[in-house]
Amino acid sequence: MARVGFWTDDEYCLYVNAVEGSTLWMILADRSDSEDEDEWVEYAAIFSPLTAKWARLGYVKLMRGVDWPIDLRGEVVPDEEIESVLADPLTWKYSEDGQEQVCIILGDVNIVDSL
Template sequence: MSEDEYCLHVNAREGSLLWMVLADRAQSEDEREWVQYIPVFTKLIECWSSMGFVRLFRGTEFPVDISGEEVPAEKVSELLGDASSWAYVEEPQPAICVVLGDRDLVELKDGMCD
């Protein structure tokens, strides 16, 4: 598992907001440093969500994965392509969180998302 995949897995287990994934990977509070990771995590989340390894939720109350609504599969790419989805937000603005999906990541094979 790559460093990016590991980061996404840990954050999905925690039900993290998208900006938290970026901050965790960059190991920085500087939002300008986060931007470089958006394409990487967009690709990973699109791939993993299409295979059932992660799911996205959108909502305005925390925890988002419990109080919000699941993002339909056909809307995932559009949502991830919107820069505001990755931005730091405070309550009660809409936030996007990533959680583990129905499939166990042990099923993930090397190169599945290339």
């Protein structure tokens, strides 16, 4: 993934996945360009603090739920739970339909206007 403008590759990947309402494991698959979960581990350590930072700034929100699409049918992860949700390794693992998943969506603060 090539760097776009003023964003790092990781920031751009996170932004694109938020626009798409992707599950967290999809971010790792996109960034690693791999379906191998073993390759995702290093990226979870990068995206967890970045996602938490962007959530605090209002750029993104986390949603969780079982019914797809989660970004429309799930519930917002409360601010006080974001750190613990992102710290849980299971949050970043591939999940089958019917299991709780966490996805990322754009927040209330427009990141482009803020930069």
